[in-house]
Amino acid sequence: MDSDKKIISSHIFVFPFNWDYVNNEDWLNTCIDERLNVDKFIESLRDGWEEEERKIKNDEDYNTYTYFYGNVRKAIYGKKSNVKINKYKGTTIKNIKYYWKKLINKKVSNRIVTCLNYKNINKNSIYEIYIKNRDDMGKESYKLKIRSIKLKIYDTGVATLSYFLDNYEYKTREDILIINDYGRRIYPQYIPLEKAQDNLLARKVSLKFGNDTIEEDFNYDTKKYPTKVSKIITELLGEKFGSTEKELKDYYSNEKKNILIRPVIDDRMFVICWYSDNLNSSILTKYKDQEYLKNDFWYQYLFIDNEGSTCQDGRMKKDLLLKSTYTRWKDYGTLFGISRYSFVLLCDESNFSVNVLYNYINNIYYEMIILALVQRASILRFSDETSKIASFENKNIYRQIKKLQEYYIRFVNTIYFREVTAQEQGIELYDKLTELMRIEREVKRLDEEIDEIQRYITLETNGSTNKLVNLITYVGLSVSVMGVVATAFPLRSEVLKWLAIFGVPTFMIIWMIQLIKDRR
Template identity: 35%
Template sequence: MEMEEVYSDHIFIFPFKWTIGEENKNIKDKLNFEKVKQEISNDKNWIEEYFENETEDEYNINKYFYDYAKKILFNTKNSYENQNLVKNYKYDFCIGDYEIYVKEKVYKLNLKKIELKMYKTGIGFLIYYLSNSNYALLNEINEINDFGRRIYPQYLPIEKTKKSFLAKKLKIKFCNKEIVEEFSGKLGRISKTVMDILGNNFSENFDKNKFINIKSIIDDRMYTLCHLRLNNFSKMLKNNENEKGTYNYLKNIDWNSYIFLDNDYATTQDKDKLFIDNKKYTYNRWTDYGTLFGITRYSFMIISDDSEFSNVVLNKHFINLYKNFSIIALLQRSTILRFLDETSIIASYNEKNNYLKEFEELNIRYMEFKNKMYFDEITPQEQGIEIFDMMENIMGISYKIEKLGKNIEELYNNSVLKNQEKRNKYIAIITVLGTLLTFFNLLEIEYSKIVSIKLLDNYNDIINYIVFSFLTILLFFSGVFIFKKIEKKRDKILFLIIYVLFLISYILLKIIKGDII
């Protein structure tokens, strides 16, 4: 049987942050990875996926990536360590189609696979694998990529958004059910083609009846990968005017539209910027073969011819290698954004919250992320090093991770300082009360001596009572004076508690000594 010709392969990745319960819970509770894994394992639609190194593809992947990179990409049944960092699942379905309704047209793509990757850092990825055997025009590919990746309206009114880049309708068809999203009703919610696939354990509105609450980590777009095999386009981009001239791709508006996922017209309308951007965002090692890579913050695009090498070897690299490059880069970028959110939440805590403990917990998780999930090199292969470097630079990963580290350190130090200031206030209050007690005791002793010299011994009890009463009243009004000088309500309450306990202790001491009874 002759295989159906494939013009393009598409991978849509929906990056999200997950939380157990509400966002203002403590980090340990809302990022309880064991509970998340347990809940998903109870959903029959999700099957745990393991890397066993048994097939040719698995062997090639195993030899391509460093061990530490594989630990955050795959699960093996005999390794608990990487299952404590990432958990992989595949959606159980027989036959699937992904339909994109654009204006008056319907794009029908083969849905080959759906994956779910959940990470300990509070990040998850829902991944759709699609293939196209029906549409060979560049503008059709651009519409598939742009309209197919949108999961909610970017702006309102909805009618204008649908004319620009939001699909009229998205539909996922399985052999036994359909999931349809028409982007109507309550706007701003994430598409049913995402939420219904994730299942009943997931919610986007902090539903108490749902276990895992999610939010899109970037915006209304899924990260997009595409491998397009189009001979004429590939040939045109690699040509140059003469041997010393520039390659066509450097000044080609269609190449710019393809890598930046513009469906109707290019959003770069300046020739100088067009040249700069095409140069900056293109990996060009294989230009003379007609193979170019376009890499942006939200896309990984390949153009090649439709030779056997492109359809077999390069396409396997696209699915097995470059997709995983994107996963690691997205994981790093998304985790940084997630942790920045956490610093903002903790920084907004009032003094009733144990923000110092929360910053300590966040710092522990940041250091684990930096040591186990942040790498600037994931393969010993030269081309892989170059491509991943380019992805990291374009996403600004190294700069952002250092900025995150400084933010956590500064906020932690500030919290330590505030905590120290609070302790100093308490110590100062206790010191003042202790000084008053010492002063009053000395005053009482000296006053009693002076009075006892002049009066008879049988008046000592009366004298002691008078002295005690006088010093107690003096102590009381001293406390009132200090209380009025304190500004913060919390500190006033604390002083009052300490002061009352101190006063009671002083009176009991006098009773025990027999000075007043």
């Protein structure tokens, strides 16, 4: 944190997404293992990304590491990789061993996750949000200090890109709502663009790293490239990354883009926010009993509603807030709010809030949230793959379902956790996260989808086997008949000739009749 100024709020915008490596024009119909190439993903990144060190360097690192179960840590930090970032083009001994192993075996050790940091960040790096409806000229903006940017790439074909931002300037709760709502948008939620920018969409969002600036003003052909992800994401990853199939097809011929990324949460990033304010904390936790269950600001803050509460039914609002609010530390002036697209904390300005809760939400709770988001994203990813296979339009359907099951089993064993810590508060928060994201229910549904396809394929396989057995039976019967005839009569060439003329066609007719019956 900045030692000269007092921090007001911290904001983490998390972009969870699916990714595919595109290596041919028919990539959409290829097997999942041909599209999930983590090495190619890393090769395609722009300069500036480096692998995160797996060292405990300070108190926060230690506290985060010991907070989680041992098996969960592997899904947070990954396993040690054999090839270092930005060394793929070299010929080091580690690289040679890695690629030789991959060539002869193809089953490289499961890394689970690869963790990267963007290193081109300094004390002057800024995440700037330009708001049109605050000024007719669109000149007013919110400048947040970029503390770090992290990228996690998972073997299951999902990834998360996280912007860690600190606010030292904007104090009012209206400012916090605007930052969260406008800062998270990655493409226009509707058109025309002018209307979207009048209400919920920033006029421009920019990343500033000294002389290097990445800007997105959303001024592109939205009808040609719908759901095109913001440049602050794609350009930060690299020029080989595209976010629409149309975009990749346009550029594939000259090999400019070969990684397709697709958002998991529509036009918004997931918001993690810590807000320290004595007045709002007192109003919601001490002013009136259960004030948080009817307070508009708490609803807007929790559900990231900048333009007012989107629930205008008092009873429904109370039910939603009751379900999404965690009140263990309410009497200490602290409230947690959790939804499918947000995790927020409101606290007072005490030293404990600034020194402890700030670090908890930016380290421990962040990792917990990422685990839940990755589980949700992986489930959606596998469900999409299941739908493709279920259409029965793809080639090698047996191989595709086998590989999908392989990745799914790996997901269940290495990423899907019903409990991640022995800490009571952690258990309660994680339970609420996974409940609101419907993870357990979606896993059961995905199990059923995969089982149904497997049963269908088993029936198809049994049907093919029965046809083969019938064919062998008919051939055997025909041979037996010809053997009996050959035994009963002298083996004259004329007899064999007549057997060939009448026996073979008869066998073929019987076989065709059986095929017609099978199809019915």
